[in-house]
Amino acid sequence: MSHTNVDNMEEIYRxxxxxxxxxxxxxxxxxxxxxxxxxxxxxxRDVNEGITESIxxxxxxxxVNPAQIRHAMLGTTHCTNAIVERKHLGKVGLIRIGAPAxxxxxxxxxxxxxxxxxxxxxxxxxxxxxEYDGRTIVEMDEEEILDCFLKMKGEVEAVAICGxxxxxxxxxxxxxxxxxxxxxxxxxxxxxxHEIGSIGLxxxxxxxxxxxxxxxxxxxxxxGFEEALHTYGIxxxxxxxxxxxxxxxxEYALRYPILTIACGPTNSIRGAAHxxxxxxxxxxxxxxxxxxxxxxxxxxxxxxxxxxxIGGIRTNFRMPDILSIGIGGGTIVRLDExxxxxxxxxxxxxxxxxKRGLIFGGDTLTATDxxxxxxxxxxKDAQTEALxxxxxxxxxxxxxxxxxxxxxxxxxxxxxxxxxxxxGGSILVADKLEGVARIVRPDHYDAANAxxxxxGEVSGETERIYSLDEMSYDEAKExxxxxxxxxxxxxxxxxxxxxxxxxxxIPIAYLPGNALLVKVKAAGRL
Amino acid sequence: MMRNHKLTExxxxxxxxxAVGAAVLGTGGGGDPHIGKLMAMEAIRKYGPVRVIxxxxxxxxxxxxxxxxxxAPTVMNEKIPSIQQMIKPLDMIEKELGRKVxxxxxxxxxxxxxxxxxxxxxxxxxxxxxxxxxGRAFPESQMVTFYLDGxxxxxxTMADERGNGVLMHAIDGVWEERMARAVTIQMGGSASICDxxxxxxxxxxSAIPHTLTLAYExxxxxxxxxxxxxxxxxxxxxxLNGYALFQGKAVDIRRRTEGGFTRGxxxxxxxxxxxxxxxxxxxxxxxxxxxxxxxxxxxxxxxxSVLDQDTGMPITTENLKYGARVxxxxxxxxxxxxxxxxxxxxxxxxxGYDAPYVPIEQLAAEKGGAE
Numbered sequence: 001m002s003h004t005n006v007d008n009m010e011e012i013y014r015x016x017x018x019x020x021x022x023x024x025x026x027x028x029x030x031x032x033x034x035x036x037x038x039x040x041x042x043x044x045r046d047v048n049e050g051i052t053e054s055i056x057x058x059x060x061x062x063x064v065n066p067a068q069i070r071h072a073m074l075g076t077t078h079c080t081n082a083i084v085e086r087k088h089l090g091k092v093g094l095i096r097i098g099a100p101a102x103x104x105x106x107x108x109x110x111x112x113x114x115x116x117x118x119x120x121x122x123x124x125x126x127x128x129x130x131e132y133d134g135r136t137i138v139e140m141d142e143e144e145i146l147d148c149f150l151k152m153k154g155e156v157e158a159v160a161i162c163g164x165x166x167x168x169x170x171x172x173x174x175x176x177x178x179x180x181x182x183x184x185x186x187x188x189x190x191x192x193x194h195e196i197g198s199i200g201l202x203x204x205x206x207x208x209x210x211x212x213x214x215x216x217x218x219x220x221x222x223x224g225f226e227e228a229l230h231t232y233g234i235x236x237x238x239x240x241x242x243x244x245x246x247x248x249x250x251e252y253a254l255r256y257p258i259l260t261i262a263c264g265p266t267n268s269i270r271g272a273a274h275x276x277x278x279x280x281x282x283x284x285x286x287x288x289x290x291x292x293x294x295x296x297x298x299x300x301x302x303x304x305x306x307x308x309x310i311g312g313i314r315t316n317f318r319m320p321d322i323l324s325i326g327i328g329g330g331t332i333v334r335l336d337e338x339x340x341x342x343x344x345x346x347x348x349x350x351x352x353x354x355k356r357g358l359i360f361g362g363d364t365l366t367a368t369d370x371x372x373x374x375x376x377x378x379x380k381d382a383q384t385e386a387l388x389x390x391x392x393x394x395x396x397x398x399x400x401x402x403x404x405x406x407x408x409x410x411x412x413x414x415x416x417x418x419x420x421x422x423x424g425g426s427i428l429v430a431d432k433l434e435g436v437a438r439i440v441r442p443d444h445y446d447a448a449n450a451x452x453x454x455x456g457e458v459s460g461e462t463e464r465i466y467s468l469d470e471m472s473y474d475e476a477k478e479x480x481x482x483x484x485x486x487x488x489x490x491x492x493x494x495x496x497x498x499x500x501x502x503x504x505x506i507p508i509a510y511l512p513g514n515a516l517l518v519k520v521k522a523a524g525r526l
Numbered sequence: 527m528m529r530n531h532k533l534t535e536x537x538x539x540x541x542x543x544x545a546v547g548a549a550v551l552g553t554g555g556g557g558d559p560h561i562g563k564l565m566a567m568e569a570i571r572k573y574g575p576v577r578v579i580x581x582x583x584x585x586x587x588x589x590x591x592x593x594x595x596x597x598a599p600t601v602m603n604e605k606i607p608s609i610q611q612m613i614k615p616l617d618m619i620e621k622e623l624g625r626k627v628x629x630x631x632x633x634x635x636x637x638x639x640x641x642x643x644x645x646x647x648x649x650x651x652x653x654x655x656x657x658x659x660x661g662r663a664f665p666e667s668q669m670v671t672f673y674l675d676g677x678x679x680x681x682x683t684m685a686d687e688r689g690n691g692v693l694m695h696a697i698d699g700v701w702e703e704r705m706a707r708a709v710t711i712q713m714g715g716s717a718s719i720c721d722x723x724x725x726x727x728x729x730x731x732s733a734i735p736h737t738l739t740l741a742y743e744x745x746x747x748x749x750x751x752x753x754x755x756x757x758x759x760x761x762x763x764x765x766l767n768g769y770a771l772f773q774g775k776a777v778d779i780r781r782r783t784e785g786g787f788t789r790g791x792x793x794x795x796x797x798x799x800x801x802x803x804x805x806x807x808x809x810x811x812x813x814x815x816x817x818x819x820x821x822x823x824x825x826x827x828x829x830x831s832v833l834d835q836d837t838g839m840p841i842t843t844e845n846l847k848y849g850a851r852v853x854x855x856x857x858x859x860x861x862x863x864x865x866x867x868x869x870x871x872x873x874x875x876x877x878g879y880d881a882p883y884v885p886i887e888q889l890a891a892e893k894g895g896a897e
Contacts, residue, residue, distance in 0.1 A: 101687035102606040104565040104645060131714040132601050138688060164605050201604045202564070314560075412848040413777050414795055468783070506781070506844070514783045517600070 013064055014071035015236070016454025017054055017225075018267050019047055021077065022288045022351045023424070026054035027450035028062050028069075033274065037062035038447035040424070042351055047078060048224035055232055066233040071526070074225050075241035075263045075453040082217045083210060083261075083311040092120050092191075092212035093156035095148060095180075096205060097128035097163030097172050101137060107205060111313060119213045121155055124148040128172050129164030132465055132515070137164065140172055142179060149183035158212035159184065162193035162205040167463055170194050189215050189255065196258060196317055198463050199517065203316030210313065211258040218257035222250045239456065244318055245270040245300050246459040246523050249492065258317060261310060264449060265322045269294045269301040271452030272420040275442035281418040282410055284403065285448070286425030289328040289348040291403060293410050294320055296420070300501040300523065325406050329353055329425035331367040333395040335388075342394040344402070359383050367428050370395045377427035396430075404434045411435070422448035459501070459523035460487020468514035476518055477503070484522040493524030533656055533739045536576040536644060541566045543745030548640035549840040550744050550762070550831050551737070555812035556637015556663030557599030558842060561606060566644035569609070576644055577653040579629055581735045584726030588628035590655055591619055591723045593646050594639040596667075596684070596706055597716035599844075602638065605716055607687060612645045614685035615720040618693055622681045623723065631655035631729070633670060633721070635737040636663025636812075637842075642718075654738070659722065661734035661860040662829050664872055665787060665811045667706060668699025671860070672722045674867050675732040682706065682721040686713035734860045748838050758838025759853045768857035769890050771816055771823050772805040773798050773835065776850040787811055792832075792846055794854070805854065807832070808879060809843045815879050816854060823893075824856035825879075827863035827872045828886040831855050856886050 013036065017026045024043045028036040039057045044050040051074070059066055082088050094107050107123040108116050126148060128140035152159070159180045166173045173192045180190050191211045197204035222238065229236060240253035241263040253260065268285040272278075279299045285292045295302035304321040308314075326346035330353040334343045349356040349364055356362035358369045359382040370392045371377050373384045411417055416437035421429055424446045431439060444451060462483040466476035481500055488498045502521040533540065545563035548556070570576065584590065593615060595602055620627055630647040632640050635658040647654040659670035672679070679702045680695040692709050696702035702721060710717045724732070747765055751758035763770055774794035781790035789810045796803035805823070808815040813830040816823050824830045832841045835851040862868055864885065870876065873883045884892075 098606070100608050100610065100689070103608040103610075104612065105561065105568055105606050109564050109568055129605065131605070132598075135714070137605070137714065199600060199604050201606055202561075409851060410849060411775075414775075515598075516783065 009065070009068070011068060013069045014073065014454050014456065015055070015058065015069050015234070016073045016450045016452070017051055018075040018241075018264060018449035018453045019043055019051065019077055020264055020287065020449065024050035024054050025447045025450035026058045027444070027447050027454050028058055028064060029451065029454045033455065035444050035451055036064065038444050038450060040447065047076065048228060051225060052228040052231065055228055055234070059232055067235070069234045070236050071239065071456060072225070072229055072234065072236040073239045073241060073247055073453045073456060074221070075267045075449065076221055076260060077264060078217055078221045079214045079257050080261050080310070082214060086115060086118060086311070088217050089119055089213040090157040090216045091155065092158045092160050092209050093152035094120055094123040094205070094209055095145065095159065095161045095176055096123070096125045097140065097161070097166075097176060098201070099125045099127045101129055101164060102201060105202065108209070109202070115313075120209055122148070122152045130166070130169045130172070132165055132168060133467070134165070134169040140175065145176055145179050146183060149180055153184060158189040158191065158215050160191045160193070160205070160208040160212040162201065162208050164201060166192070166194040167199055168465055191255070196256065198316055198519070200316045203314050206313050207258055207315040207317045210310065210315065211256060214257035215254070218253055218260070222254060241267055241453050243320055244303065244459065244521070245452070246457045247526070248458070252491075262319055262322070265292045265294055266301045266320045267449040267452035268292065268422055269296050269320070269452065270455055271448030271450070272296065272422045272442065273299050274451060274455055275422075275444060275448055276420045276440045278418055278420060278440065281420050281440070282407055283420045283422065284407065284426070284429070285423040286421070286428060287328050287423050288330045288350050288353060288425065289326070290324050291327045291406065291425070293323045293406050295410055295412075298501055303502065323406055323410050325402060327367065327399055327402055327428070329366065329368045329428065333365045333367060333370060333391070335391055342391055342398065344395055344398045358387060365391070367395070367399060367425070370399070371428045376430065399428055400430055400433065403429060407433065408435055421445060456526045457523045458488060458491040458493045458526060459521055460484045460489070460491055460493070461519070461521045462487065463517070463519045466516050466518055468516055473516070476516060477505070477520070480518040480520040481522070484520040488522040488524050492526055494526065495524065498522050498524030532580055532736065533578045533742055535578060536566070536570065536654065538567050538570055540742055541570065541641060541644065543749065544640055544738060544741045545745065546748050546839065547741030547744030548636055549842070550833070551635050551640075551661070551741055551829065552637035552663040552840070552842070553812045553829050553831050554809055554841070554843040554846070555665065556634060556639060557602065559638045559641060561603055562638040562641035565607070566641040569645040569648035573648040573651065576647045578656050578738060579653040581655055581657045581729045581733060584629065584655065584729055586725060586727040588726035589623065589625055589723060590629045590631055590726060590729050591616060591627045591720050592631045592633040592659065593643050593718065593720050594633040595642050595716060596719045597710045599638060601715035605687070605714060607716070607718060609645060609649060610689070611685050611687045611718050612642070613649055614689075614691050615683035615718050616646055616650065618683035618685075618691050619681060619720050619723055622683070622693060627652060628726070629653045629655050631733070632658045632738070634658055634660040634663050635741050636660065639663070640738070640741055655729060655733070656738045657729060657733040657735045658737045659733055661737055663812055667703035667721065669872050670699065670722065671732050671734060671862050672724060672728070673699040673871065674862055674865065677722060677724060677728055677732060679721045681723065682719065684709055684713070684717050684719045686717050734862070751838065759833055759855065762833075762838060763855060766857045768855045769824070769886060770853065771830070771856045772796065772803070772818060772854040773800050774805060774852065776846055776848055776852065779846055779848065788843065790843075794852065797851070807854070810877055811843060813843065814877050815874060815881060816856065822881045822884065823889055824886050825874050825881055825883050826877060827859040827868065829857050829859060858886055
């Protein structure tokens, strides 16, 4: 598919980059979303170096004129790493609008003390909040709130505001934001919880706090990305990948960095959908150390419905439903001679595969060696003669069985499903798997994540509690749908391409009027 | 049932165990104990550990008051209660009865309400009784052993977070359910409530003893099996005299709201030994009926819990989703529920299911020990 486009001066291109733990992948797509070229480089300690290198090579090898690149998309693990490693996190002041309710559990109750001290030196519970139907519990006391901000002054880099039932009624959170800016200045970044998470006060509050703490991190990412592009003369609109498979403008990402967490697997899923032309399938993404399995539903990743812990903190913003197992191209295969048992992993040689794998003259038997020995994949000058075929066959059985089991886990019925195989390690997989109807290995399979990043869909969401005494089920769904569509258009989606990509409703027990929580997401192309 | 020791004190560790055990005893309903756990841990941090008193150690004339939350768990997870709100109904009861409360007790040991009394007990520095009035979770106020024994549910006191309080006298638990539900709605969908103020003698006669210890032991087993790398589900079955009902995968979940309750069915396809079989779980907040290929294998009031196949951790009806790999286990309810009045109150007919009640032991035996 790779071809040069030097004579196509009218074409407009887009570049997608996905920073993973091992590799940084980059892809160049044309305006019809054809893949022009892809690149894979090692992820560097300073992540920006790998990003810069991938852009340099992409331009050099494709000969595309940088001036014709108008959109640039980045998916990155910066924010995830910052939380897990507890580095570079900023100080956040929290206002919970809840008193006299909610006081039985103070803010940050389930955080460990170190992280609490690092992230949130000031947390206050002020009077206010709403009932589930939007009624006021008690009025806010603005003096009380102003006083909290005065105490925070000079001691926080961001503010998070979380009010009871703010997803139902956003007014109080918005008013508190105005008060924050009044005291702390209009430049003070403010995170409003209703824009981050769903019903479930503590989880939404946690997610909002983490979001505030990540603002420095994302600012560094966006700045580094801008500089890398400028270095090569690319003047493009910048987008950052979200973990639902859609994009946000870089200005939006600067406000909602937490939405970038776990965007890697969703980029792979979106890329796999695009490359294969399938809308409903399982996507099996095999890298150097792990295999990630996600579910493609109507072209988008299925979301996880459970509360998600990030770095030990319980949050409730949407996350992709991904199953990871410890099998990848670099996974180490061993023979336990005393018990005559072959074992696979869970450890891996990771990015040292080309040095340490036996077929490359190294000292370690890996899953890649096994695949090449069994003629599943050809590698020039591979040294396969010395490999024990029997051990390889036994290792292959284990790998196949583990992947089959993981696929079965993610299926929603016993019917056979289509599987799209992507990622560099997908050569490990045989052409037949139990419970799988078709195995699709698309072109550019090893850069599906970067291609997914480049696709560029933007989305809008609604989450509301409806009373089915006041309207029919269909009316409630329709209201939620049209609101989500408008949100997507506001985010930059082309109205003609917007479609509903997720729609679910959960009846709320013990409430009158048959209360129904409706969630809808719409997405469309830029 | 094996019991290593009786609980004498609730510390933060004990609260963590009870939260997990209560989710198992919650049989899919009763709300996520997470908020209850956080509230209880916060109260212990603030006021110190809570003494636990065995029902047999209560003075006969002691005044014991159950406290719980009533309303939608979804609302309580958002509009978390306040400590004052957990004290007020107790103050009102004391004022109405003109005497001090000796001990607090949980009305149900399943789900979120298992740990709600800890807050009140900690703040008032009075013990919590190692007993409850369900031995599991049920959705309605009359579904307590006190009701079966004809014990007066009144006076009933309720409070919201604003400071509103309501004192009610109901002729029985069924009327309490109707009136308290109406008050709860005005209070914003979630309220604290004291009902069935009882004497020590009544607790001894009517409550289900040592259920906090039971929840504690279940939670401890699930946590420790992980550390000991033992199969948590096998350990749990041994502990509860339980039955392994099914292993499989959730393939279809149908939910609908009826009269304020979430009702529905979850359909599972068998795996491993159950390959080729289908199980259906019928629920109204709690799992109430399990059928395999159309035949009943467990029926309310016996307990049916859905556990994650790997970790043994309980899954609620709200969190059950497509593709979940589960082990479904069942265990016998307290004999009080198998009495004619017990079955009338919480048996399959009450919840609108056609199946006649047959004890789980008998259903297992009828299957001919094929398991």
